[in-house]
Amino acid sequence: MFRSLLALLTVATAQFMPEPARADGDLPTKFLNQGSVGNTRHNLTQRQAAGGGPASIFMDFTRNDYGQVCVYCHTPHGANTTIAVPLWNRTVRATSYTLYNQSSLSGDVVAPGPNSLACLSCHDGQTAMDSVVNMPGSGRYLESQMTTQNNAFLTTWRNASGISPSLNSHNTLSQCMSCHSNPGAGGAADFSAALIGTDLTNDHPVGVMLPTGEDWNEPTGIAAGARFFDANGDGRMNSNEIRFYDSGNGPRVECASCHDPHGVPMGGPGSQFAPTFMRISNSGSAVCLACHVK
Ligand code: HEC
Ligand code: HEC
Ligand code: HEC
Ligand code: HEC
Ligand code: HEC
Known part of the structure; x- marks a missing residue:
């Protein structure tokens, strides 16, 4: 065999x-x-x-x-x-x-x-x-x-x-x-x-809460169990919007804050997905700068 x-x-x-x-x-x-x-x-x-x-x-x-x-x-x-x-x-x-x-x-x-x-x-x-x-x-x-x-x-x-x-x-x-x-x-x-x-x-921390202050952007969008950066201002949490998940300990960074496991088109429906299942392209460190003011 x-x-x-x-x-x-x-x-x-x-x-x-x-x-x-x-x-x-x-x-x-x-x-x-x-x-x-x-x-x-x-x-x-x-x-x-x-x-x-x-x-x-x-x-x-x-x-x-x-x-x-x-x-x-x-x-x-x-x-x-x-x-x-x-x-x-x-x-x-x-x-x-x-x-x-x-x-x-x-x-x-x-x-x-x-x-x-x-x-x-x-x-x-x-x-x-x-x-x-x-x-x-x-x-x-x-x-x-x-x-x-x-x-x-x-x-x-x-x-x-x-x-x-x-x-x-x-x-x-x-x-x-x-x-x-x-x-x-x-x-x-x-x-x-x-x-x-x-x-x-050796990975970006998960389970951490967004601090307040000048080093941080504040997510304005509020959804059930989440806070998000409402990039298009429609009041809904879209797949291309970086977010925090609240599972009872306040809004925190999790893997899916930055990644969408299904892939997110970068230029409208049907277009190429952002690499490595990112919610947005990380070109120019855009992912990092969504939260960090650096
Ligand atoms: C703060 C944002 C952020 C968080 C949180 C995050 N990642 Fe990532 N991850 C990234 C970025 C940005 C890259 C792309 C790095 C690159 O292109 O070299 C990446 C890359 C990866 C890769 C691909 C590695 C490779 O080179 O093939 C895997 C797998 C991955 N992440 C899984 C996870 C998992 C699982 C978690 C949760 C434990 C997580 N990520 C949390 C931002 C994040
Ligand atoms: C590799 C694992 C994986 C596969 C394959 C997968 N999903 Fe998901 N899906 C997830 C995870 C993880 C979440 C939770 C995402 C989060 O934390 O926000 C999710 C969430 C969802 C959601 C609700 C939230 C959202 O992002 O819209 C829907 C709907 C969904 N998946 C549909 C599907 C369908 C339909 C398929 C097959 C065509 C599929 N998924 C394949 C991992 C997967
Ligand atoms: C069913 C198992 C499974 C689950 C659940 C799953 N993954 Fe993966 N993932 C894989 C496998 C297998 C690969 C291929 C390995 C690679 O690309 O290096 C992969 C690849 C990746 C990559 C790299 C893609 C690339 O283009 O190189 C990232 C990023 C990633 N996963 C993130 C996530 C995140 C974030 C979640 C949860 C939201 C998740 N995965 C859930 C199995 C899984
Ligand atoms: C015996 C060797 C072998 C093992 C073990 C193996 N793979 Fe593969 N895998 C391959 C080869 C060879 C290819 C390329 C096939 C092709 O090009 O048609 C591949 C391709 C893939 C791809 C597609 C990669 C791409 O992006 O084109 C995925 C996803 C994958 N394997 C996942 C897995 C996962 C998950 C496991 C473990 C459960 C696994 N493989 C175990 C040999 C292996
Ligand atoms: C979803 C929001 C978010 C995104 C996106 C994000 N971060 Fe963070 N990051 C955080 C939070 C929250 C912490 C923990 C801050 C604390 O507790 O002081 C953190 C911590 C860190 C730390 C550790 C700081 C320390 O004091 O040990 C580094 C380094 C870092 N992030 C780099 C990055 C990089 C690089 C990227 C882009 C790949 C990124 N971050 C994307 C929210 C984010």
């Missing part, structure tokens, strides 16, 4: 010719990065809506191919009730994070809120990419999946490619690095920077 897996992998590897390397030695994305989350790296089916794109079968040893983009993060029914994120489908296990807590901070720091924990459910490298509460189809729901990854449950899924589910190792982002590090194996891009881990001390 192992020999045939190896043979398959060798065949698959041979199909992926190395692409022209970028300056940093990394490979460019095959996704269009426009139109839909389906055309971004957050499409864990690894199939592009508009044709082309990376070959999904190659990843069927590492994660279930649910054939639907949203399912890796959301479910229409039976969502994870342990976290306040819309219809969340992912396992969110209890994890302690080492917080950015320098004495230079003016305010207190609290543990990451839901709008960070959702991201960390993949980016901390602790939970399998395909660890969901409710797989597509009926009778594929397991309540304990809300907080605990159960591989026996996940292995009941059948990939359309026909690759035996018993060969699927339900990789965490850390394990995806066996190919997705630099130099990547078989033409896989380098994902090392996306592996944030549980030590958040």
Whole structure:
């Protein structure tokens, strides 16, 4: 069995010719990065809506191919009730994070809120990419999946490619690095920077409150559980507006303050998304200057 897996992998590897390397030695994305989350790296089916794109079968040893983009993060029914994120489908296990807590901070720091924990459910490298509460189809729901990854449950899924589910190792982002590090194996891009881990001390702080004073811009927009910079003045929190989330400890910076995991068009509907899932392009440090007066 192992020999045939190896043979398959060798065949698959041979199909992926190395692409022209970028300056940093990394490979460019095959996704269009426009139109839909389906055309971004957050499409864990690894199939592009508009044709082309990376070959999904190659990843069927590492994660279930649910054939639907949203399912890796959301479910229409039976969502994870342990976290306040819309219809969340992912396992969110209890994890302690080492917080950015320098004495230079003016305010207190609290543990990451839901709008960070959702991201960390993949980016901390602790939970399998395909660890969901409710797989597509009926009778594929397991309540304990809300907080605990159960591989026996996940292995009941059948990939359309026909690759035996018993060969699927339900990789965490850390394990995806066996190919997705630099130099990547078989033409896989380098994902090392996306592996944030549980030590958040070298990342922009989350769980911090916006101080007042001359060093800070004040968000004027008010929405349910959030404050935002109302760039277009329409009184609504638009996806291209940097924001603070209030999960009961006052408005705080979370991952989704700066990032939108679905991609935000930079020049009106249908245009190219801001790079790295930013809410606005960070050209000229615009993201930083939304909050910091520097
Ligand atoms: C056996 C090696 C291997 C492993 C392990 C692996 N991948 Fe890949 N991955 C590849 C290769 C090769 C490509 C490029 C495929 C192509 O260009 O068609 C790729 C492409 C991708 C892409 C598209 C990149 C882009 O922007 O074009 C994503 C997203 C991705 N993989 C996610 C994952 C995730 C998540 C895991 C872990 C669950 C994973 N991969 C594990 C080999 C691997
Ligand atoms: C990689 C994970 C991921 C994928 C894939 C994903 N989402 Fe989301 N989605 C999130 C997160 C995280 C939030 C919460 C954002 C926040 O904190 O403000 C969210 C919020 C939402 C919201 C409510 C807030 C908003 O931003 O509008 C809607 C609606 C939504 N998602 C729809 C979808 C649909 C439809 C799809 C599939 C086409 C999808 N999402 C795919 C992660 C994802
Ligand atoms: C279902 C798992 C999953 C969830 C949930 C998720 N991500 Fe990702 N994310 C990935 C994978 C896989 C990649 C590809 C790795 C890479 O690009 O280096 C990625 C890539 C990224 C990238 C880099 C994109 C690029 O173009 O290089 C950013 C930024 C990012 N995610 C931010 C977030 C944020 C913020 C959230 C929460 C709002 C989030 N992600 C939620 C799996 C996830
Ligand atoms: C204050 C704004 C801000 C916050 C908060 C923030 N990020 Fe980012 N993040 C950025 C910017 C800006 C970049 C782009 C850096 C670059 O282009 O080199 C980035 C890059 C990334 C990348 C891509 C790394 C790479 O080079 O591939 C990932 C993944 C990511 N962020 C995830 C997260 C997660 C998860 C959180 C929460 C723990 C988070 N971010 C919180 C601003 C932020
Ligand atoms: C959503 C608002 C927001 C955005 C956008 C933002 N920051 Fe911050 N930043 C904060 C808050 C709030 C703190 C914590 C301030 C405190 O408690 O003193 C902080 C802290 C910091 C610190 C640590 C300061 C210290 O005293 O240790 C640095 C450095 C920093 N930010 C740089 C950046 C950079 C660079 C960017 C752009 C990539 C950025 N910030 C984007 C709100 C933001």
